[in-house]
Amino acid sequence: MHDRPMTVGEALVVMLEQAGVDTVFGIPGVHTIELYRGLADSAIRHITPRHEQGAGFMADGYARVTGRPGVCIVITGPGLTNTLTAMAQARADSIPMLVISGVNATATLGNGRGHLHELPDQSGLVSTVALRSFTLTDPAQLSDVLAQAFAVMTSGRPGPVHIEIPTDIMKLPAGKQTFTMPLNPRPNPSAADLATAQRMCADAKMPVILIGGGAVAHASAVRNFAQALDAPVISTTNSRGIMAGHDLDLPASPSLACVRDLLMTADLVLALGTELGPTDCDMYEDGGFTLPKNLIRVDIDSAQLARGPLPALPVTADLGSFLDNMLSNRDAWARKSTGDGAKRSKAVRELALAEIGETYGSHIDLCHEIWRAMPDATLVGDSTQLIYAGNMYVEAPRETAWFNSATGFGTLGYAAPAAIGAALGQPGRPAVALLGDGGFQFTLAELGSARDCNADVAFLVWNNSGYMEIETSMVSASIAPIGVTPSAPDFSIVASAYGLPSRRVASQDELIAALKELPRPCLIEYLAPR
Template identity: 55%
Template sequence: MSTTEPRTTVGEALIHLLEVHGVDTVFGIPGVHTVELYRGLARSNIRHVTPRHEQGAAFMADGYARASSRPGVAFVITGPGLTNAVTAMGQARADSVPMLVVSGVNAMPTLGKGLGYLHELPDQRGMMEKVALSSTRVTSPEDLPEALARAFALFSSARPGPVHIEIPTDVMVKPANSIAPAPRNSATPLPDPAAVAKTARIAMQSRKPLILAGGGAKEAEAALRALAERLDAPVVETANARGLMHGHALTVPASPSLKAVRRLMAEADFVIAAGTEFGPTDYDMYGDGGLVVPANLVRIDIDAAQLARRPATVVIEADCQAALEALLDAIEALPASPESLSGASRASATREAAWAEIGPALQTQARAVETIRDALPGAIIVGDSTQPVYAANLYYDHDRPGGWFNAATGFGALGYGPPAAIGAALAVPDAPVVCLTGDGGFQFTLPEIGAALDAGANVIFVVWNNRGYREIETSMREVGVEPVGVSPAPPDFLKLADAYGIAAERLATIDELPAALARAKAAQKPRIIEISVE
């Protein structure tokens, strides 16, 4: 009887190392160039989810990462599989979402020679280096552990985003019996005591402090709340920070692009900006150039390059939670302000003015989102680029930290919602998950409802059907352009749902939505609710 150790390939080693790094789910579509990467997957503890398109795989990985705060992982084939995933990687980079994309690439002797091999690109890794934070080619079995260790170290110690690893087909099959995990060597930058002390001195002299919270602060709710209360400072939340401090008297869940919020910022004499990049889609979405950088601005960000892009009085390069906790230790409670200047009064006045500013039409759409929140407390609502999502990004207070996210800011990829919601539902199966999408965006990634059924992702797809790209049509009319190309006829979503074996219903008014959501939640299966909007 032979005592030879069973042969392990690079593909099998990949699966083992992913398990070591805590990966429990992979989204991907296998192909002839990646078959070897799947070797051993069936014997592992990693769940594989098959989307209907590689873009869906990466969007699912994005939603999984945002909902779980763990990296999402996608497997895609060489060439078209990877180019299909690029859009989703762009969205992940814009929103600092940890995503690992593992692809194949043609055999090493053929690379860059233009010989016409299947799925060949002139320079696949060169292309990915323009989108991903990094792109690494594994050229020998010994390269694999280090490539994965670097990726997961980046996810945990720096500003995250998409990372790409490609494995040539002739390397995938090589023996890898001696492969062992490499150490991560991740060290998150700690707050500079001098910067913290300087911030504390400025804070103690302020009378109208303010906090701006971005997506980088979504894991730091307790510290954020405590510091806001210590300073008696209103907290303005960008779209990616919604859900923090829900219902709190100091919370201002409104866009910094609104005039009411800009007034609050302009009147502040001390501002802490925690985990926000000051991007135009949050701070100048109307392109009017009205943002004025606040005086005595303190910026907290884990990324030094990001801090360098916007000048500030003090910069603190650190994770938001660590920085906010350090400031909490250093800053004493400020003297009580007159009622008219108190943080709660300033926040309340700003909320009222911001709500009035968005106007009746957007208020109606934002109330539709509030209806979902109130019908399904603690739900994760994943949005696409559709009118109620635009409205709620302007003003909406969610009830779960990290439970409101969408692609209507930053990169703005249409079709994001359905697959991202599937990823979120698989990451957090105990939470209700709602995908809020429009009829136009839903058609970008509509087949992924089949993947939801296959994977047991109990997503409630709420389709805002206004029969076209209404927001773009409005934008055209506002600048005197006769609308063209904005009225693609939607299909009968109920019939399509039936073809997939998914229950669906059509509502005539928003008033019917709470009961429909209750029915969908009770079903514990994917379900479609269409709202016809005139």
């Protein structure tokens, strides 16, 4: 490339390639241009969002479908603070994300002189959200800092990690450094815990499994384990599709009364890779979610096992290791299948659909129709009616085919950029962004990003003329609705301005036809009844 020594910025790009990074999301600025010096000559694809929040959400969507950290490069100050919302969503949902930012020159840090983009303590601010925040002050430490960042993201409970590099350090020679991806042994369950778990499984007559996002990476093992135990598998939002097509699949929320009844009548519940959070298990905030005392919880984060329902057997371990160990000795605990698990699961599926009601039921049918028309599609959502309905019950065709920001941190503006990230992360799998007309306006400009990278995304705008769910909640609480009817633009004109084809539809049949006929990226506005 050149005879001179590589700068820190150039060396960083080389090391990211060595770490397997093929895509970064970011908006260049004067405080990061040195990080871009080697990018044009690399194999890494750079995607430019219209806002740094979009960069973070794109990285999130990319990480969910690939299982690899999503990477952002943003400027110091406002670029980083704009990314914090996306980092918070990633932290809540345990999504690995690496955010690399600039920071002001070393000699100016902490001076409070009003330098461009200055924050009183940028690393301290980010540390309230990130798992770790590193400041690179010595060029010779670049490989060590990057290795530590990947170690934090890929061992233990995943989440966002931040590295900041002062603008003067970016330009310095990096020297000869060797980067090696860290090898992080995953914690194995103890022999005592495995023996106890096997005994509890062997004694159970009516077991139930409850899974969360931590089970996604171990989908095959979860299916094998559930079949050996002959247990219905309740999947929370981020684990939908793991049991797709299986008789034991119960893709319904523990917020529903019939699902709670199943849990409470079980003589053993295994909670695998789930934090048992309220946005999954108590969506209506009625306080009715409880679990029986005979509870096994398996989580890689020991602190999480001390939060929420306390188990009879807490197992701190990598879920894959736990399942592999259990399955290797299945003769000690497996139940001879009589079809009881499948019967219990089917009965609750029917009760769940009845409990959800006609309106949500029609929304769920629409989601299923989208998958029938586009079997390989990934449905990515914001907080909108279709998503709330699907989070109660939706039969996703595979793991990571359904995810959204309506649980956990619960941010708006997520679906459009996250869908772009998902489509880029899985070429050949289109993404459908399920958006409300209000929430879409948070990141509406990402239509331009989709056009720039020719993302295989259909933006489905569920237009019910405002924040309908919030309005309904206000009315239910005898509060006069106010602030819930923000005006929306003519979405077709906005789409046209960005060069995207669009169509306005008012029925399910028209929607499916549009999805089949319009080239992507495209925008479809569904005029939903109020």
